[in-house]
Amino acid sequence: MAFKTTKGRKVEVLKNVALFSACTNAELARIASLVDELEVPDGTVLTKEGGPGREFFAVIDGKAEATLRGKKLATYGPGDFFGEMSLLDQGPRSATISAKTPLKVYVLDTRRFSTLLDKHPAVARKILRILAQRLREAEKAPTH
Numbered sequence: 001m002a003f004k005t006t007k008g009r010k011v012e013v014l015k016n017v018a019l020f021s022a023c024t025n026a027e028l029a030r031i032a033s034l035v036d037e038l039e040v041p042d043g044t045v046l047t048k049e050g051g052p053g054r055e056f057f058a059v060i061d062g063k064a065e066a067t068l069r070g071k072k073l074a075t076y077g078p079g080d081f082f083g084e085m086s087l088l089d090q091g092p093r094s095a096t097i098s099a100k101t102p103l104k105v106y107v108l109d110t111r112r113f114s115t116l117l118d119k120h121p122a123v124a125r126k127i128l129r130i131l132a133q134r135l136r137e138a139e140k141a142p143t144h
Contacts, residue, residue: 007032016079017058018134022126031119032113040103042132043067046067047093053086055109062103066095075100 010032014020020031040046046057047070057064058081066073066082073095075144076082082097087110117124 006037010035010037013058013060013106019081019083019084021126022130023123025121027123027126030112030123031108031116033107034116035103035106038105038107040099040105042099042102043098044099046099046105047083047097049094049096050092053090053093054085055107056083056087056113057081058106058108060104060106062099062101064097064103065100068095068096068118085121086110088131100116126143 007029011025011028014023014028014031014035016027020028023031035058040062046064047053059076059078062076064076064080064082066076076097083093085091086093087108090110117127
C-alpha cells in the first residue's frame with residue numbers, strides 16, 4: 001500500500017498498534033505528529049533490562065526480540081509495540097529488546113507523550129483503558 005504522506009503512513013501504522021486502537025483518525029494524526037521514524041541495524045539493543053525507560057517503540061518493519069536474564073520472552077514484528085509503561089512512569093525496563101533483523105520503528109519519548117496527554121485528555125483516557133485491559137490479561141495469564 002502506498003501512502004501519499006509520511007504523516008498518513010504513520011497514522012496507518014499507529015491505527016494497528018493496540019495501545020492507540022481506540023483513538024480516532026484525528027487523534028492518531030496528533031500522535032503521528034509526535035513520533036519519529038528510526039532505522040535500526042540488526043543487533044542493536046533498543047532497551048536494556050533494568051535501564052531507564054524514556055521511550056515507546058512501535059515496530060514498522062523487521063523483527064525484535066525481548067529477553068529477560070538471557071531467556072527469550074517474545075518476538076516483535078510489524079504492528080507490535082513495547083515500552084509503553086516507561087511512557088507513564090519512566091521506570092526501569094523490564095526486559096532487554098534487540099533488533100533481530102534491520103528494523104524500522106516509530107519512537108515516542110516521554111516528554112512528547114506527556115504533552116499529548118496534557119493537551120488531549122480524551123486520548124489519555126483511551127490509552128489508560130487499553131493499558132488496564134492489558135494488565136487484566138496479564139493477571140489472568142498462567143504463571144510458571
